Amino acid sequence: MNTADILIVGAGAAGLMAARELANAGKKVIVLEADNRIGGRIYTQHDAVTGKHIELGAEFVHGDLPVTLGLLNEAGIPYRSASASMVQYNEGVFSEDESFIEHWDLLIDKLNSLQQDTSIEELMLKEFPGDEYNRMRASVRQFVSGYDTGDPQKASCFALRKEWQSDDDNAQHRVEGGYVSLMDFLARECRAGGKILLNTIVKDIYLEPGKVSAITVGGTAFHAQRMILAVPLGVLKAGNGQTGAITFYPPLKAHAEAIQQMGFGAVIKILLEFDEPFWYSKQTEERIGRSLDQMGYLLSGEEIPTWWTQFPEQSSVFTGWIGGPDAEAKKEMTDENILMQGLQSLANIFRLGVEELQQRLKTWKVVNWTAKPFTQGSYAYDTINASACRRTLNTPVDGTLFFAGEYLYEGTAMGTIEAALTSGRDVAEVIQDTISG
Numbered sequence: 001m002n003t004a005d006i007l008i009v010g011a012g013a014a015g016l017m018a019a020r021e022l023a024n025a026g027k028k029v030i031v032l033e034a035d036n037r038i039g040g041r042i043y044t045q046h047d048a049v050t051g052k053h054i055e056l057g058a059e060f061v062h063g064d065l066p067v068t069l070g071l072l073n074e075a076g077i078p079y080r081s082a083s084a085s086m087v088q089y090n091e092g093v094f095s096e097d098e099s100f101i102e103h104w105d106l107l108i109d110k111l112n113s114l115q116q117d118t119s120i121e122e123l124m125l126k127e128f129p130g131d132e133y134n135r136m137r138a139s140v141r142q143f144v145s146g147y148d149t150g151d152p153q154k155a156s157c158f159a160l161r162k163e164w165q166s167d168d169d170n171a172q173h174r175v176e177g178g179y180v181s182l183m184d185f186l187a188r189e190c191r192a193g194g195k196i197l198l199n200t201i202v203k204d205i206y207l208e209p210g211k212v213s214a215i216t217v218g219g220t221a222f223h224a225q226r227m228i229l230a231v232p233l234g235v236l237k238a239g240n241g242q243t244g245a246i247t248f249y250p251p252l253k254a255h256a257e258a259i260q261q262m263g264f265g266a267v268i269k270i271l272l273e274f275d276e277p278f279w280y281s282k283q284t285e286e287r288i289g290r291s292l293d294q295m296g297y298l299l300s301g302e303e304i305p306t307w308w309t310q311f312p313e314q315s316s317v318f319t320g321w322i323g324g325p326d327a328e329a330k331k332e333m334t335d336e337n338i339l340m341q342g343l344q345s346l347a348n349i350f351r352l353g354v355e356e357l358q359q360r361l362k363t364w365k366v367v368n369w370t371a372k373p374f375t376q377g378s379y380a381y382d383t384i385n386a387s388a389c390r391r392t393l394n395t396p397v398d399g400t401l402f403f404a405g406e407y408l409y410e411g412t413a414m415g416t417i418e419a420a421l422t423s424g425r426d427v428a429e430v431i432q433d434t435i436s437g
């Protein structure tokens with residue numbers, strides 16, 4: 001039967017968290033997932049021969065985050081520290097300078113005295129226009145687009161102020177066996193009282209108070225009293241006719257406007273496996289004039305600017321990352337061309353020939369998340385009126401349709417698994433309160 005108490009669209013962290021909470025509370029739950037796997041932006045791939053895994057999507061627990069670590073502990077899934085040193089490479093020079101944004105204190109002073117929100121790009125052009133601030137402006141742009149994967153012309157100063165001043169203990173963790181084991185745990189719990197249907201792309205949603213129907217691309221209808229829509233903001237922004245896009249009957253005007261005003265970034269992740277971790281080798285040390293044997297993260301001004309190792313593990317996988325408008329601009333580029341840009345960037349940094357790197361490359365994978373129809377981007381970043389938009393989207397429609405996802409979270413761990421899990425848990429709680437109230 002295609003009828004449930006609660007339909008959940010999307011089997012990512014938010015959808016599965018909500019599903020398991022509601023299934024554990026005795027509700028009949030059906031999860032409709034467009035892809036042929038669960039996890040969404042959690043995408044762990046295991047090598048059948050070695051058993052090793054790589055993370056094509058989320059990889060780190062960014063801090064001692066209570067919901068994520070609590071769930072890992074509950075599931076008995078171990079995690080280990082991924083804290084490591086950060087190396088900068090600029091114009092031929094490697095350094096480990098932690099204060100990598102010049103005039104940082106001045107920038108924070110300006111942000112603190114700001115009375116009205118504006119974009120970070122506008123603030124820099126107004127307050128720091130001179131040549132002496134060229135490097136500062138470039139570093140801020142690189143940070144906002146690299147880490148937050150946002151567009152500096154839209155990213156909110158108030159949100160960045162909050163993010164940069166939050167109590168960040170720099171703790172980083174990786175999940176043993178990959179993040180997907182956490183999703184498998186949630187899915188197991190959910191299946192005890194419900195089901196998860198893969199390859200089920202929802203196209204239309206029909207809504208009236210106390211009744212909601214989802215129609216799939218294949219024409220199958222599912223019905224429930226309530227629905228949690230846990231698809232990415234990128235999919236909600238997509239125009240009618242695009243794969244994955246969803247049409248509402250009747251249209252949801254206020255929600256649609258809020259969706260368009262919120263920021264959703266762009267990202268490409270590049271995974272390269274070499275014959276050995278050459279960045280730690282004696283030859284590299286001699287060639288570049290210093291040891292990188294503790295290197296975890298590498299920031300550069302190259303075309304593919306950010307890289308990281310699996311330190312402390314001596315793995316031969318090197319991961320590249322490009323976010324924000326520069327990643328958006330590569331949305332249509334072929335994976336092969338992006339790979340070549342990655343190799344050229346590494347060749348420049350390590351003073352090697354691209355041909356040598358090609359010969360040493362064993363396997364590679366380019367994951368262009370902005371081009372993926374069921375994601376269409378990276379994760380949310382705050383634009384100027386993001387809080388008001390979140391309030392709108394966190395308000396259920398007729399007590400029947402509830403939105404969930406990382407983009408609806410209000411804390412400081414924005415854009416993360418923590419944000420998605422928290423949103424899923426909170427929506428499940430609201431639904432239970434609605435039912436019992």
Ligand SMILES: Cc1cc2nc3c(=O)[nH]c(=O)nc-3n(C[C@H](O)[C@H](O)[C@H](O)COP(=O)(O)OP(=O)(O)OC[C@H]3O[C@@H](n4cnc5c(N)ncnc54)[C@H](O)[C@@H]3O)c2cc1C
Nearest residue numbers: 010012013014034040041058059060202405406416417420
């Ligand atoms: C490359 C990358 C690296 C990241 N790194 C980290 C990290 O290190 N640490 C961290 O905490 N976070 C990281 N994040 C962010 C984190 O992955 C996300 O915040 C989180 O996974 C989002 O969960 P979600 O449930 O909100 O959305 P999703 O995981 O995107 O789940 C939404 C689900 O909806 C499905 N769907 C879409 N359209 C439809 C449709 N029409 N019908 C049915 N189903 C549909 C999708 O297939 C998907 O399964 C990263 C993200 C990316 C892209």
